[in-house]
Amino acid sequence: MPSLLLLKRKRSRRRTWASTTPSSRRKRHPRRPRRPIRKEERLAKRAAREAEEKEKAESKAQLELLMAGDGEDNGDHLDHFDMNEITRAEKQSKKKYKKKGKKKEVERAGLQEGFKMDVGDDRFKAVFESHEYAIDPSNPKYKATEGMQQLLEEGRKKRKNGGDAAPDERQVKKVKNAKKSGEELGGLVEAVKRKSAGKTKKR
Structure with a gap:
């Protein structure tokens, strides 16, 4: 007969569980209070994280000082290089803007006035000699800028002359x-x- 008593108890538990709402179930089982040890651990982690962030900020400031050079310029050369901006600026510099007899000035930060690429630099040697670094104008990612045109012309000259x-x-x-x-x-x-x-x- 003990098995019948067990079955009855299980059924009564199920009924009471089914009759309660989820919110009342939560109230029955409150969360355990946080231990003070965890709070100390969190504070220690936070302090370590703040120290690490401070260290990173100091190293970044040092790098910026090194990259800035003499400090004569305003750090314009540290800006992000954007190829799309350069191509857009070159296209607009070639166009003539006439509106009511006035010319619109083209001011773009991406384009440097009077920039001439030094194609005789040794760093471009691999572009002219190795097929792995060849410039392909038919590639969709190719951007026809003045610098790229200079590189292509120099490559043609070198191939015509047979190299360096x-x-x-x-x-x-x-x-x-x-x-x-x-x-x-x-x-x-x-x-x-x-x-x-x-x-x-x-x-």
Whole structure:
């Protein structure tokens, strides 16, 4: 008979549980109060986080001082580089704005007046020599700026001239290559003659 009593108790518990609302259930089971140890841990973490943020801010300030240089300029060169802004500024500088007899001034921060790219710089050497860094104007990501046009023109000139080597050096290299190929060809002919002569003797 103890099993019947257990069943009755379970049923009564289910009924009381089903009759209560979710809010009253929450009231029955209040949250445990926070331990003071957790509060101390939180305060310690917060202090560590604040110290870390302060350290980052100091290092960032040092980097800005280093990047600013002498301090003669206002730090305009530290602004974000935006290719779309540069192309837009170049397009607008080429257009003539006439409205009621007045020309509209084009002022864009992205475009530097009188900027000329130094395509003779050694840092561009890989762009001209290696196929991995070749500029592809048919690529949709290609932006036709004046600097890119200068790079393409310089690349065409270098390919036409045969690279950076002087014309005399190129001729010397061609002669050396011709001599090497002539010597190799002569050596091959002699080897074939020896082999054919050796086969005729065996017969």
